Amino acid sequence: MLPEPVRGIVAGYAVAGAGLDLGALLWDGDCLPAARIRIPLAMLNRHGLVAGATGTGKTKTLQLIAEQLSAEGVPVFLADMKGDLSGIAAPGTPGEKVGQRAAQVGQEWRPEGFPCAFYALGGIGPGIPLRATVTSFGPVLLAKVLRLNRTQEESLGLIFHYADAKGLELVDLKDLRAVVAFLVSDTGKAELKEIGGLSPSTAGVILRALTALEQQGAGDFFGEPEFDTTEFLRQAPDGRGIVSVLELAAVQDRPQLFSTFLMWLLADLFHDLPEVGDLDRPKLVFFFDEAHLLFDGASAAFLESITRTVRLIRSKGVGVFFVTQTPRDVPPEVLGQLGNRVQHALRAFTPDDAKALRATVKTFPKSPYDLEEVLTGLGTGEAVVTVLSESGAPTPVAAVRLRAPGSLMGPYPAAELDAAVRASPLYGRYAQAVDRESAYERLSAPPAGDGREGREAERREAGTAARGRAAEEDTSLVEQVVSSGMFRSLARSVGTQLGREISRSLFGTARRRR
Secondary structure, three states, X not given: OOOHHHHHHHHHOOOOOOEEEEEXXXXXXXXEEEEEEEEEHHHHHHOEEEEOOOOOOHHHHHHHHHHHHHHOOOOEEEEEOOOHHHHHHOEOOOOHHHHHHHHHHOOOOOOOOXXXXXXXXXXXXXXXXXXXXXXXXXXXXXXXXXXOOHHHHHHHHHHHHHHHHHOOOOOOHHHHHHHHHHHOOHHHHHHHHOOOOOOHHHHHHHHHHHHHHHHOOHHHHEOEOXXXXXXXXXXXXXXXXXXXXXXXXXXXXXXXXXXXXXXXXXXXXXXXXXXXXXXXXXXXXXXXXXXXXXXXXXXXXXXXXXXHHHHHHHXXXXXXXXXXXXXXXXXXXXXXXXXXXXXXXXXXXXXXXXXXXXXXXXXXXXXXOOHHHHHHHOOOOEEEEEOEOOOOOEOOXXXXXXXXXXXXXXXXXXXXXXXXXXXXXXXXXXXXXXXXXXXXXXXXXXXXXXXXXXXXXXXXXXXXXXXXXXXXXXXXHHHHHHOOOOHHHHHHHHHHOOOOOOOEOHHHOEOOOO
């Protein structure tokens, strides 16, 4: 017979329909295998937070949840920071610790691998390359990557607006640099004057930031073929959801870039998916690892866009889980929308740690537990949980010993991972980068006609432009654009060369019609 407080807690986690098993309740120092803690599958689109100090088991929690979602036919997206989540593709290895954990929580453990697709940003690292065009990425997200201030971000938005209006496709970074150089030229200033202009100093800052980004190797992330994010919604032939694993170990030294790129993936899904309302299971669950990197230094406009995305994407059948160390890493306006919480242990070694602990406790409903004591005493693979019940009400707070994942708790062997990537039906579609004609080529093209007078005028224009910019940074690019002779003809002709329709939504992201 379970104690009275325990019966009340367990009743809150009773699930009539499909659900995920997290583990068994911890009470008064004991693990109670009969007291199961479950999450209703239908509530996974109400978003969530997985938090805890380093080494407390967050990665294994992601693996456990992802396995069960896949088994229920729900596709999953995971960002693999260290390479150890790739093991979800292979069956786990039986062992003493796994056996002990399974016995403690009443789990019938069996080794099982799950269908996976492996991706890499720009092809850096093992995986199918994920790329985005600069046009699609949009000015708000790119401004965060470039660390621009508010005035510079607004100027970047003006540049994107001009390129959209004139049909200048910004496929990669050199396209954007070419358009910036054009807009600070004599002819370009006239083009932009009616909508506000662009100061040479701001243009210089943007050009230098773009150059620095390219020197970090980020140029590989931008280009074509652009990834279709609806590929994340696939199921395997046996009906299980495919787990899309983004391998980030090779680019973890560029956190600002990959965290923003993850936000582009989410915003792109929001832009493309139809409204579906509340479903009996999500269409996709998206785990956003190292979430604090996304919010660090974010502008008010950026935070507002994140908040709106999280609030509205639920009705499109997508659940979002942020993964970080403490709830304080997530802004209150976002944290308030995360209905499912899995909080691993926190440490209180310093005054700042103690403050963070108290702040975390205040984010939970009232509980019979002493949460400050519990959160500092949890072991690896244990957590404090509260989720949304099938009725949408918060469940009682429960301390839980989590189940053991059935897949491999470690990296997938490199040779097998590479073979899986090359065997994927998506590999042939996205593996090879394509550099087609876009803004850079159009601005660098020779002028129409080949008369002597035109060539002489062009040479004079090129010489004047080159001398005037000899001391400027990015001289080579500016000379290529300014001396191309394309300036005057561009103003007359580019407006008639609109090859596509641009629409921008949250974050200023855009998508070509499929």
